[in-house]
Amino acid sequence: MACSGVCNNAHDPALIRRDDGTYYRFSTGAKISIHSAPSITGPWTYKGAAIPSGSSIDLTGKDDLWAPDVTKVGDTYYLYYSVSSFGSQNSAIGVATSTNLDSWTDHGSTGITSKAGKNYNAIDGALYWDGSKFVMSFGSFWGDIFSVNMANPPLKVLSGAASTNIAYKPDGSHAQEGAFIALNGNYHYLFFFCRPMLRLRYQQASRGGFVDKAGKKCTEGGGTTVLESHGWVYGPGGQGVYYDPSLGPVLYYHYVDTRIGYADGQKKFGINKIDFSSGWPVV
Template identity: 55%
Template sequence: MITVRSVAAAAIPLLGSALGYAKPNACSGVCVNTHDPSIIRRDDGTYFRFSTGGRIAVHSAPDITGPWSYEGAALPAGSVIDNPGNQDLWAPEVVKVGNTYYMYYSVSTFGSQVSAIGVATSPSLDMNTWTDLGAIVQSSTGSPFNAIDPSLLNADGQFLLTFGSFWEDIHQVPLADPAAPATETPHQIAFDPVTTEEEGPALFHYGDFYYLFYSKGKCCGYDTDRPTTGGEYKIMVCRSSSPTGGFVDANGMDCSNGGGTVVLESHDNIYGPGGQGVYDDPAHGPILYYHYVDTNIGFADGDKQFGWNNIDFSSGWPVV
């Protein structure tokens, strides 16, 4: 994730008191230094966790609770994309379409719009099986978006890539197939004109709605530059009956004009949760997973922990 400013988030409606947030569920094994995780469960029941850094660090476990073990780098040679940052890959997203796994990842540097979203494929999720196919969306200085933080949704055969960070916030573009470079101009689906600090989208279909989860606020560097209280990362949501737009918050406010409802924010010893994904887990049901800082351990980026919570959608809005 990119952060370029440290300003407090705009006032946004809450579903409940911060004191009502559940603490993260159990995690054992390697749960630290997990930034921008992506979770997927293979058919044999093995869980895989992909995260920022280490040329996409890969961990596996028999259950989402762990114990998590380090497997290696998904792309040990870095990305084939010839951009700055191609050895320090960010914010992976791994999905399965048919019999193939697709891993989307970001190539960029902090504070830069010279960015790209790449894709690699694997038949199994095993180490040394990923084929890097290069960029499918790119941005440059002056582009109306920033091509990082990808999330793919298969909406009944329509492949939608949702992405973005700052620079007009969150955008979406259709793909002809999961590995095809985008040919259409991305369109904006979420934007805050006051803070412009929205990034890391995760689009999730549940029941009658498509839920757009995203992170808002300052993501990183809390050990040296902590923002004003409330300006740190938090997880937001908007929803729509369409996957391509019309997202509103729980108060009906347009999320392309500052709307957004808090799902999870700092509470107790949990600080700056974000970099989230959402997964309908076959064993645990719908879950929200993310990274966070445990204030009892440390505020450095390398201290970020893996967290996950069950999601209750019974009100029509996600509650953890």
Template identity: 55%
Template sequence: MNIFFGTLAILSASGVRGYALPGACSGICTNTHDPSIITRNGIYFRFSTGGRIAIHIAPNITGPWTYKGPLLPKGSIINLRGNQDLWAPDVSEVDGTYYLYYSVSTFGSQTSTIGVAVSNDLENWTDLGSTGITSDPSKPYNAIDANLIDVNGTKLLTFGSFWNGLYQVQMQTPPTSARTGSTPYQISHNQADKAMEGPTVFRNGGYYYLFFSKGSCCGYDKNMPAAGKEYKILVCRSTSPTGGFVDKSGVSCTSGGGTVVLESHSGWVYGPGGQCVYDDPVQGPILGYHYVDRRIGYADGQKRFGWNKMDFSDGWPVV
């Protein structure tokens, strides 16, 4: 037996956390920040940060992935700095229409807006501009990294990055703007370490799982974080989609809780994060993310698309 993989098997069997390697990926798998996955008519669509939201398609989650072009070729109609460098796409289908949320901001800034574009086919998109969810230094949150969940007709948008953690707001129907009178409320926070962002709420069984990324996301080739401070993916869960999230030890997500789902491992998978969670029609629940392959390089443009199946059989997601 290969000594390296034999050691992984022993560690897993002994209860020490081990992780599966990223699933196979062919075609264009590099420079894929913050991936969001959905399928239509058997075709996989992958949206990612950069290139005014890059669209890639494939016949399978494994690829081969090919480039289709930018989602918004002219950038966003939102009149805000950063409207040509759009971040953190999140795509959902609601009543036959596809909604893709994106962020307009600049790195390290709290002056941000969540925008939305709509489509009937995932290829041709109409930019509707701002959802009305904005932030500035007077607010406790940062309006980026949006994720939509539809709970029996109630649309909830979860968002946030650093500052005072992750927030949620109820949306109108259709979900192009926040519901009148709905004020964003906090669902996750860590006072000691505010490096929390990119929420994803996913329902499985009787629980709603709040996935989020934590740590240093970017610029590893210029400023390598201390060991363990790089990106990783954590989770809390609740029987309600609107709050009460706790980790596996029972610690509230608003008090710094979070159980690790995926982190650097295997000697070469480094800083996984920017995740999406998708109930794949073939694979079942999958975790999509970007990561650095230490064997290739640490630059942001070298980040790879990663994905893994998730097992919820014990009530908590295991990669």
């Protein structure tokens, strides 16, 4: 679907719709950029920074926040973000809350943190309700993607909860990140970015782990491609799934338009309808 208005500055987008029908898009950069639009395709308008004073987490990167995720729980919106610096494991996932999506209160760290020597990097958090509890997926490179149970309300990690590895690419640089879990029917679908393509992994609840279409475990490098670079569209990633009241499930993501440029601020906002009817999502 074609995007209109401000369709760049969309690195690592997070999408949600307010009850009045206004769509909000959050993205990496400028202390989490906010854009809004009357429809999912736009026209998108820049509204400012979600956390204009920067994060209260005392780490390098607290004024350059990454990879937002936004979820509504009850009457409150929860905005998760990453504090880190490129190539470093000195990282944490923070959270802010709002009742209107325009003004936010920062609560600092969720308790998901990492430093050198950890088997994960604490960035790219995404909240998920699995039917009985809140779960946060996170991670990038190193040991790749993990999950941990969250408290309710989901401001902090559940006391005593341990993280679990849910996806790992054993070869190369372990270039997997940006996990997002979606539920459709009886299946839990794990979407993640494997450079330079967007790939899918999924779990049937009774199997106890994510596997790809061929049955290969995702902790052993399995993964089925949903969307990859094509034509002038390069590196679709930073994705999520949103259940739109009019369109049904849509896959949203950022991508590089090679005709324009590769800079973070030039990353474009992409939207495709996604069909789960066969049991495997197709865009």
